[in-house]
Amino acid sequence: MISDEHIEILLEDLLTIYGYDFHYYSKASLRRRITRLYTLDKFMGFTEFRHRLRSDKNYLQRFIEEITVNVTEMFRDPGFYKTLREQVIPILATKPFIRIWHAGCSSGEEVYSMAILLKEANLLQKSLLYATDINPGVLETARKGIFPLSNMKQYSENYIASGGTKDFSSYYTCMYDRCLFKEDISTKMIFSTHNLTSDASFNEFDLILCRNVLIYFDKELQDRVLTLFDSSLGVLSYLALGSKETLKFSSVQNKYKQLDKDKIWRKLV
Amino acid sequence: MEKAGVSTLYSLVIMGGSAGSLEVILKTVSALKTTIGFSLVIVLHRKKTSDTLLSGLLSTKTNLPVREIEDKEILEPGTIYIAPPDYHLLFEDDGTMSLDYSEKVNYSRPGIDVSFESASEVYKEKLITVLLSGSNSDGADGFKIVKRGGGTTIAQEPATASFPFMPQQAIDYSSPDFILTPDELVEYLNRF
Numbered sequence: 093m094i095s096d097e098h099i100e101i102l103l104e105d106l107l108t109i110y111g112y113d114f115h116y117y118s119k120a121s122l123r124r125r126i127t128r129l130y131t132l133d134k135f136m137g138f139t140e141f142r143h144r145l146r147s148d149k150n151y152l153q154r155f156i157e158e159i160t161v162n163v164t165e166m167f168r169d170p171g172f173y174k175t176l177r178e179q180v181i182p183i184l185a186t187k188p189f190i191r192i193w194h195a196g197c198s199s200g201e202e203v204y205s206m207a208i209l210l211k212e213a214n215l216l217q218k219s220l221l222y223a224t225d226i227n228p229g230v231l232e233t234a235r236k237g238i239f240p241l242s243n244m245k246q247y248s249e250n251y252i253a254s255g256g257t258k259d260f261s262s263y264y265t266c267m268y269d270r271c272l273f274k275e276d277i278s279t280k281m282i283f284s285t286h287n288l289t290s291d292a293s294f295n296e297f298d299l300i301l302c303r304n305v306l307i308y309f310d311k312e313l314q315d316r317v318l319t320l321f322d323s324s325l326g327v328l329s330y331l332a333l334g335s336k337e338t339l340k341f342s343s344v345q346n347k348y349k350q351l352d353k354d355k356i357w358r359k360l361v
Numbered sequence: 362m363e364k365a366g367v368s369t370l371y372s373l374v375i376m377g378g379s380a381g382s383l384e385v386i387l388k389t390v391s392a393l394k395t396t397i398g399f400s401l402v403i404v405l406h407r408k409k410t411s412d413t414l415l416s417g418l419l420s421t422k423t424n425l426p427v428r429e430i431e432d433k434e435i436l437e438p439g440t441i442y443i444a445p446p447d448y449h450l451l452f453e454d455d456g457t458m459s460l461d462y463s464e465k466v467n468y469s470r471p472g473i474d475v476s477f478e479s480a481s482e483v484y485k486e487k488l489i490t491v492l493l494s495g496s497n498s499d500g501a502d503g504f505k506i507v508k509r510g511g512g513t514t515i516a517q518e519p520a521t522a523s524f525p526f527m528p529q530q531a532i533d534y535s536s537p538d539f540i541l542t543p544d545e546l547v548e549y550l551n552r553f
């Protein structure tokens with residue numbers, strides 16, 4: 093079995109060999125994910141596991157993919173998207189140009205949802221959606237804009253619950269069991285790798301979404317990342333987190349005011 | 362990743378339940394003394410949409426504070442915490458909790474096994490786990506790990522459960538330390 097000492101050794105290896113720093117990730121989550129991967133890949137012992145990770149770049153990809161959780165959905169938490177639609181987008185509409193950053197976008201479902209909201213408000217043309225993730229594999233999926241047909245029923249229900257009134261299926265075309273989102277939805281998206289533990293801010297934004305990413309970090313890293321977001325947001329810009337994430341325990345909380353009950357904060361003047 | 366000494370952590374009781382467990386949970390919570398020295402965490406299989414209903418309902422039954430867990434919330438003694446729907450609940454060395462959105466386990470999120478295992482790593486013999494009514498086999502594997510870690514395992518007496526399958530599975534596969542009726546459970550918990 094994998095002990096805390098083993099985890100410590102793997103984290104050191106990842107940092108010194110590959111430059112990935114997982115030291116400030118949630119310990120509870122690391123324990124669970126690493127043990128799970130070890131069992132899944134049927135290693136005979138820790139030495140074999142460590143060797144594989146140190147020497148095989150392809151295995152590094154798999155490791156990162158399995159350690160960082162990629163599960164996502166379109167219009168996940170429809171109430172959140174409804175608030176974006178009704179309270180945030182009308183304010184963004186008054187700007188000459190709209191810049192949005194999806195940090196930890198996974199395979200892009202959140203970005204496509206956002207683009208649909210902007211399109212329906214006739215704002216997509218003057219928007220840019222920067223979508224970043226630590227994992228190049230999920231970004232490749234996001235770029236293609238192809239998602240499983242089997243998910244569309246759920247997404248369509250979410251879309252309607254978020255206040256959508258169009259026929260959701262008009263946004264994509266399906267072939268066999270896959271659906272391709274139309275190009276007019278994806279033209280304003282820019283996908284790129286960006287590691288929140290080590291990379292700097294790269295622009296100023298009107299809205300940053302970082303949903304269900306901070307839950308995998310410890311408090312110290314959460315605070316560092318929130319400070320990074322703070323330095324990338326102008327006054328009166330918005331920050332959106334996942335439905336169980338909060339600014340409450342962070343050092344930037346006094347600079348922000350929460351919109352009602354949703355996990356959206358506005359930066360104060 | 363400094364390890365907080367286990368001695369700085371309060372005792373933790375986790376009640377896991379599925380179909381038919383709400384009644385027992387309400388009954389237990391309403392009969393708990395307000396002087397309990399442990400934190401009580403409730404991990405219940407339920408629909409995504411029923412977010413704040415449960416905490417509202419529990420608050421009407423007890424004078425103990427009831428909280429819907431947010432990420433990195435700190436466990437305090439004498440407080441009841443409810444795992445939010447659609448996330449797994451994990452336990453950190455520093456007495457906080459983390460949420461996790463990974464794959465469902467036993468078709469469930471929150472997973473009872475997931476929370477039992479994670480809590481056992483940290484709380485060891487300070488952990489008491491309770492498995493209530495349900496028609497799913499979640500919790501049985503978790504019991505084994507809790508026992509190995511020195512914690513206590515309690516299954517609801519299946520004859521008193523609306524859906525006896527879940528506690529029965531745990532009894533058959535993981536021989537829990539105690540098999541208790543809801544009344545006995547209340548009595549047991551009120552001793553701490």
Ligand SMILES: C[S@@+](CC[C@H](N)C(=O)[O-])C[C@H]1O[C@@H](n2cnc3c(N)ncnc32)[C@H](O)[C@@H]1O
Nearest residue numbers: 160161164196198225226227287288289303304
């Ligand atoms: C659960 S997904 C969240 C997807 C989407 N935002 C949502 O809420 O549905 C978490 C994502 O965070 C990414 N991630 C984890 N650590 C990261 C880091 N250090 N920098 C950037 N992204 C990271 C993972 O690769 C994963 O795609």
